[in-house]
Amino acid sequence: MRTILIFSFVLVSGITWSQSLTSKNKKAVKMYEEARVLMGQRDFDKAYDKLQLAIERDPGFAEAYLRLATIYRIQFNDSMQYWCYQQVVDKYHDAPRFAGSWYSLGEHAFKQGYYEDALKYLNKYMELTSETGRYASNAKLMIDNSHFAIEYKTNDFQFNPRPLPAIINQFKQQYFPVLTADQKTLLFVRRQGDEDILKCEKDSIGNWSSPVSISDTINSKYNEGTCSISADGRMLVFTSCMGRQGFGSCDLYVSYKTGDTWSVPENMGGTINSSAWDSQPSLSADGRTLYFVSNRRGGYGLRDIYVSHKDDEGNWLKPENIGPDINTPFDDISPFIHPNGQRLYFASDGRLGFGGFDIYFSDKDKEEGWSAPVNFGYPINTHDDEVSMYISSDGTKGFYSHEEKDGLSIHSTLYEIDIPPKLQIAHKSSYVYGNVVEADTDKPLKASVSLIDLNTNEASQVVHSDSVTGNYLIVLTEGSDYGLFAEKQGYLYKSENFSLDKKLLNPVIVNFKLERVKVGSSVVLNNIFFAFDSYSLTPQSKTELNKVLSFLNANKSIKIEIAGYTDNLGSEKYNMVLSRNRAKAVYDYLVEGGVPKAKLSFKGYGASNFLNSNDSEEGRIKNRRIEFKISK
Structure with missing residues (x-):
């Protein structure tokens, strides 16, 4: 759920300064008023000293604690900030004017994953407040999420999360891991000054190499961020911000790999990119469908997931919002479409969860669209932000990044997990x-x-x-x-x-x-199938037969012989007849497809010219075949 930052202690406390102060001690009030002026001048050190003196003279001075909490917030001293709020609620437990302190304590407890405490504080806030706007709405969301987290935290799936080797997690911030289908190449984003895409390779015994830049052609002095690589590792779509000539603040770019060389990145153009922020791509396994995130106008929330498809000419079509089944009024980000093309993983802070961004998944139904998203569960999802997930082709392994915040400092780590059977993909x-x-x-x-x-x-x-x-x-x-x-x-x-x-x-x-293509060349038609002990072509043969038609249409000057062969089971006469009839069945299909008879001939060779031993069924299957030979 969305983390709410509170920038005014007046809003947090819920009081107005037309109300009388809680202190009647004149010296305490004088120190307090001097501190208020100093804070307006942003002289927080002197204001801090004045507030400490005010509290010494009147330990029950609620407004002084609230001013002091604001200074601690500016200093990122969470423990002391919320100690101040605790002093207020301890001394003015049922005072509606200080309901905001209950809210702040509840929000803090929720962000730390102390869900029972969050419920206690936030329910008290709702009891005391008459406010019906943003803070009441946020409190209700945190209450709902706390109930969800308490219930589902008991469903502790055995993910066995483990950090990737230290050679990979050697930076303060590394995130958004993606892999090729064979899981031998790992890409991730490193933030160290600007953002770059790094690459690791797995050797034959399963050890990862030290991260290196994916390519000097791709990484630049600007930000190259979240990326997606095609299943074969030869097409990369990535985000670049601030520097390259583009359409918006961040655009999507594409590069292609030939051998070991990546091409100069190309902006994916105005069909995909907009004047807004476009980022976090995920390619389908075949590279023909692209999911990404944008904050362009017309969405359901702050950031939404969009999808685009390639047409038959290889052009990207206008992106479509994936819709309200996935997108919420908040942030929905980091899509990953599984190689099977039927399950989408993404992160959201607008759904029931454990706090911050949680990872969810949804399955695609051709008729009904996307299924109701499912929270990936604890301990993968926590009160911190989980913002990316990659699932292996077989559905048994996952890779994700986990963020931890300490004031202004953010540290992220890449993890590998085992996917419990209940959460594995169906296909x-x-x-x-x-x-x-x-x-x-x-x-x-x-x-x-x-x-x-x-x-x-x-x-x-x-x-x-x-x-x-x-x-x-x-x-x-x-x-x-x-x-x-x-x-x-x-x-x-x-x-x-x-x-x-x-x-x-x-x-x-x-x-x-x-x-x-030359006279005497031959090819086995491995996808020609006949019913058992028959020369009737099965429907599965249609694809191969049409390939032969296309080949002959593209090579009009050649003539071919269609040759039929059998294994050594059965009599010589029987095999000769069967092989001839099967060759003729293919001949007839090609003639019906428009190939002139003068370009075709057929012959049965029976049990001869074996490709494999007839001692096994596998060998006999290879020997029962149709070939065509170029005869002219």
Whole structure:
């Protein structure tokens, strides 16, 4: 809930100076009046001495304690400030004119996480005050939050929070951790003078490297703050404030990585950025949806979460406010969209919680929008500010920053936690990764790599392998059958298929070697499926068949032979007939798709040209296949 700063002891105490003072001691009143004048002149040291003398002459002088509390507040001496308020309520327990002291004590107790004390003080304030404005409203919010905190603090989930290694937490302030999908690269923001984005790498035995600047191209003499990195680590969206030419006080910028080099950052433009404050980005796993925070006009609160999507041409669409299911009249910040694209984590000080900013999550429903946000719970959320959360693809680990305040000083630490089963995502994710190279030379290729959900024949994601390394990475969601295709102009495309089991979320490795288009080249169509002991094509084959159609349309001068093969089970005659019929089924589909018959031929080869041993079912599956060969 929102922390209220009180700048006037007059407002805090709830008194007006037309009322008579509580002291009748003339010397005490004289010292008090002199202190009041000195405070108006901002001579707080002399005013302090006068107030101490006034209290010595009259220990029951309430107004002197309140003036003294104001000086302690200016000095950031919390303990003495609230000692002064305690003196007032002890001496004038039921006086409505001093109800504000009860409020101040209650607010202080709430901010320290002493919820039972906060209830005692704030309920007394509500009993005494006739005020119905901002302070009464804030008191009611703190009362509601205290009840919530007392109830839910008993639901102590076993998060096992632990600071990240000291080599990472070596600065006074480090916050907003984000990781790549493989959890091998950690980025975070360090505030040390200006803000910079730092990078750590995890080695093969799990140790983190010392933080270094992500890139001199990205970090500058200005502020580079909160950032989000795509799942494959090759697209970075970050915040930059005060210095770069932009649209507002803070803008969002984007940079792309090729090999080990980051491109010169580009402002994301007036479609995304506004004349206001735009910050705290979170990219979806495929880099096509962007969540961020803005205080632009037209929102529901002070800072709201917005979302933008890329169109088919790769242009960002006008951002939309994510709506009142998430945004409140206060501050809603630090969004993180899980790699599964279905759960949003964010921080808010406008909801029932433990105080300050708490972390919440909400699940996306295609028909009903966002679910009611759920407080992430204690001990992750506390009376201090928790302002960021990253959850691993499999939903079992979390990373966040925790702030602690001491007067003007703020210290923040990065933590790792275990996510309790009750709070884990319903649809977990993993990833497929590998590289694409030229078959003859092993030269890395920049190729299109597309992931197809074979249950729907729809493209889940399309990425490009790195032109320098050939590497790619795509996030997967559990419980689906996938086809994976690598394509590049002038080369035969390659395909693979696999399933992501709900119980086994290990990353999948698929490497591609692409052959140039030439006579004699062949490719296995790994996503052609037939019913058992049949030559009827299954619906899941449609994607691969359409890939062949596209390939032939792009290479109109070539002719191909469609070849069918079986394993060694069954008679030679039976296998020859089955392989021929399956090859013809593919031939017929392509002809129906508009390919001239003159460009096509088909042949069954039966149980021959084995790719693997027939001693295992896995090997026999590989041998039962359809290939096409370039014959001219």
